[in-house]
Amino acid sequence: QSALTQPASVSGSPGQSITISCTGTSSDVGTYNLVSWYQQHPGKAPKLLIYEVYKRPSGVSNRFSGSKSGNTASLTISGLQAEDEADYYCCSYAGSSTFVVFGGGTKLTVL
Amino acid sequence: QVQLVQSGAEVREPGASVKVSCKASGNTFTGYNMHWVRQAPGQGLEWMGWINPNSGGTNYAQKFLGRVTVTRDTSITTAYMELSRLTSDDTAVYYCARESGGNSFDPWGQGTLVTVSS
Numbered sequence: 001q002s003a004l005t006q007p008a009s010v011s012g013s014p015g016q017s018i019t020i021s022c023t024g025t026s027s028d029v030g031t032y033n034l035v036s037w038y039q040q041h042p043g044k045a046p047k048l049l050i051y052e053v054y055k056r057p058s059g060v061s062n063r064f065s066g067s068k069s070g071n072t073a074s075l076t077i078s079g080l081q082a083e084d085e086a087d088y089y090c091c092s093y094a095g096s097s098t099f100v101v102f103g104g105g106t107k108l109t110v111l
Numbered sequence: 112q113v114q115l116v117q118s119g120a121e122v123r124e125p126g127a128s129v130k131v132s133c134k135a136s137g138n139t140f141t142g143y144n145m146h147w148v149r150q151a152p153g154q155g156l157e158w159m160g161w162i163n164p165n166s167g168g169t170n171y172a173q174k175f176l177g178r179v180t181v182t183r184d185t186s187i188t189t190a191y192m193e194l195s196r197l198t199s200d201d202t203a204v205y206y207c208a209r210e211s212g213g214n215s216f217d218p219w220g221q222g223t224l225v226t227v228s229s
Contacts, residue, residue, distance in 0.1 A: 057211075098172075099158070102148075102156045
C-alpha cells in the first residue's frame, strides 16, 4: 500500500483535459509544498513534470499543471494528446524521518 | 546536461547481495544528493534512500534499514547502491536519480533490472 493515494486509472479523449488526484496526510502533502509529478512510459525511466506543487522544469509542456489543496495535490493535463498515454506518479517530501513517499501511480488512457 | 548511466542487469540467488552503479556525467556530482528508487514488475515507485556525494552522508527508508548501503566514489563521479540478503521480492528495476529543485528527482538513470531467482 502506497503512502499517497492516486486513482488507478483515468481516461480522456484527445483535446480534453483530465485531472489526477494525489491524497496524502498532514505529515506530507498537507505540510510541505514539495510535491512533484512524474510521467513514465512503458519500459522507460520516469520523467519529471512538476516540482514544488506547480513549477514546470524547462522543456515540459505548459499543458501540464499542478496544484494543491489541503492534503490533496492534483495534476491536470489539458489538450490531451496520444503521447500523454503513460503512468503518472506523485511524490511528496514527508519530513526528515520518512523523507520521501510516492503515490501508487495512475494509468492514463487516451481514448 | 547531466546524464546518469547505470550498470547492466544482474541475476542473483536468494540470500546474495547486489551492487548497482550510477555514473554521473559533468562536474556537478558533489553538488546534489543522489537517490535510489526501485520499481517491482508492474508495480509503482518505491524510494530506498539517498547519499550526499559531498559529505558521504546517507539516509535510508525504514523498510531497507540494515539491508541497503549507498556509497560514492567522487573521483569517478559514481554512486553505488548495495542491497543484501536478497529475496524474490527484491526483483525490480533499480533507478538512481539526482535530487533537483524542491526535493524532486531529475534526471533519472536508465534503470538496472535485478532478478532474484534460484
